[in-house]
Amino acid sequence: MKNLLTDVLRSARADHTEIRLERTWATAIAFRGSRLEGATTAIESGGMVRCLNRGRGWGVASFTGFDQLRGMVSLANELSLALPVATPIRLGDIPVRSEDHAANLDGDVRGVSLGAKRDLLERLNQDMLGSDRRIVDTHVAYEDAVTERWLATSAGVMLYDLRPSVRLSAAAVAREESFLERAFESWSVRGGWHSVEAADQLFRGAARRAVALLAAPRVKAGTYPVVLDSRCMGALVHQAIGHLCEADTLAERPDLDRLMQPGQRVASDLVTVGDDGSASSLSGSLPFDDEGAPTQNTLLVQHGVLVGRLHTRETAGRAGQRPTGNARAGSFRRVPAARLTNTYVANGRGTLDDLIRSIPLGLYCCDAMGGETTYGRFSLRTGYAHLIRNGQLGELTKPVVLAGDIAETLQRVDGIAGDFRWNQLGSACIRAGSGRITVSEGAPHVRVNGVLVGGEPV
């Protein structure tokens, strides 16, 4: 493949030509209740060529299979030449190098039969279905993939990456009379078949929680002091800070760009946030991004003040900065954009108990089932919550919706514990244009002195 890439690039005519090729072996198995929804394998291959010429815009061609590569390089160049632009596009420099990154396949999933994978999932599913008579339905899924990726440019970059991934997810639905509750768990790592055994407890946890939520009370809407667990805080910081540090989003939003200038305070001085694509074996970990820039740990917020942004080569070139290794695309069909990888809140001091002790009435919010941000405001639905009464953890409650102004809420952070953890959830981040990517988040427990809690909408 490298010979083909070298050969094709030698005859490329554009000032800048970038070729990204991918080949993926994937398995997907799913059960709904005790019924198998499907067990399939897939092999997919394809690529994207991007060309840029002086004084011209991007010409892009994507394709399935590799047979048409040479023609696609010409086509992308023609498209670029047809696009005169008033503002020249300058790309941030990346190191010219030739590297191979072959991750440990950790028990290559391609060598395990479809039947064995189905048996594993069926066992975990049956375990969940049989755990309580009130568990009336389940949705469970096993997915694995081994992806080969080649990235080559006309400047001489030649990179190869081989990565495995596995993902398990379980949703349990509990029902009693007309009450229905649902609990969800997912787990994902850049690993192979050997790592799957670690997920055994995942399914039972989801079933137990769905049943427990049936009898859990609703929370009265209002403003409460809240303590967010690692998953909830991770999701909040992904939505509320991470997306606001994507340089291409800011380039399209001059209003946000003015608000998000370095030096701007966006959180209390306890809060430090970063994004680290070079962290080991997490869902958002990569040796290089989809433009060939090496991934790195980028500090975004230090002691509550904005200090960094996530860049593609184009946004870095415009800002006169170095690319940060955040140009990511959901597949070879997608154009890379400045995206998150593994986003984290840095560790503080003390324990969860220390955060709860001083709260007379509040909420301990756990897990995140989805969130939205309109940049000024956020909303986040928790998986479940516990009341905090007189400094002690109280009863389980139904999920709540947290909402509010992002900056106001984060400036009310008044405690961060020293119990940081990365969440190995099967999280995905979706953005129009660049598609669905895998990400992860990490955080310690965080206390916020006053968050608008919508309760369970009824």
Next chain:
Amino acid sequence: MIAALLERASRRAAQADAVLKTDETTSLEFAAGELVSARTAQCQGLSLRVVAEGRAGFSGTVSDDLDDLLERALASAAAGDPTVLTLPPPAPLPAVLTHVPRAAAATVPELVAICHLVRDRMAGEQAELSISLERSIGSVRVANSRGVDASYDASLVSLAVRASRLRTGRRVMIEARLSGADLPALPDLEAVVGMLRQRLAWAERDTEIAPGRQRVLFLPAALPALLQPVEQGLAGKAALERSSLAGWRRGTRALSELLSLTDDPLASGRPGSRPVDDEGIPSRTTPLVKAGTIEGLIYDLETASRVGAAPTGHGRRSTFGKPQTACTNLVVEAGQTSWRDLLAAVGDGLVVERVRAAGPANVAGGMFAFPVTLGWRVVGGEVTGLLPEVTIAGNAHDLLNRIIAVGSDLFWVGSRAAPPVVVEGVSLF
């Protein structure tokens, strides 16, 4: 290719069907008045299903390696559950417009000219404009071991125009979309420009609103978010699931009597239009809800065979994975109420034009909380200006029983068509 595949599959499996889809999409993007990106994407995907020893297996490929495709489908069947699936025999297909030669043949300069026309008509407005235009040309061929061999061509042109303006530190973005098998006609482009201008005028004034229960006029672009759990409930599969509270069957009174829904694959030149589904079932119009009462459910082949219903032609296949049940063009029937009377019905409340609803809502229960990305304040039955940033929340099943007025004009948004609808009792915070 597909005939050779089915011939090989028939030697090793009792039944087989396959779908071959090709697509070539040209995308143009304009920002600040100039073309900044041009893209072409070519793809081909072949999806195979086999039924071997009473079990169904699935595989897909983007390459020409038919042997590998067949082996993987057989391996999938060996790991699969027993099925009672019977593939359909050949049947006549209805006529439906899915492909317009002039749209398929339009050159890049012709597509650019459409964008220029919109840009020039919006030139007087103090707004930042971005325009994207996509033209896809594709083909679908579906065949099976019982002799079905159906195919059709498709063209789709989608235009999105976004006009944005800064208002007291907040960027207000107004978006209009058109899509269809043909190139957009001049009156449609004029309507887009007219809508953008009207919204920009509304956005001149800021307003305030107190949290609490409100009457909300949902515009067609915001309505699909509310209808999402209904769509799921109308999939015949939901009736098989003990987790569905809806438990809908024919005759169930489920929604407001002002609401009627139809699935219409035979609508002319719309994104979901097709003469045949991806499993070889001829398309037909399916009434789903009549005056709030369930009239019909939609099925793919496997779900239909499991519940003993006739297939309705709602199987949709991607290259990889098994067919899924999905609506084609979902049409909410227009009502009687004029725009002015809809606003009067709101009285003191809001118009929701767009919500941000990409995240996983609790679809089964119908619960949602959506930030409103564009909305308008209504006082005394008049639009008074731009709504501040708010979140609306509620239970979709509950709110769709609290419809108090349905507009008389139907608007298409992609493969969904709906009139504006007024709902009372929506939580705002």
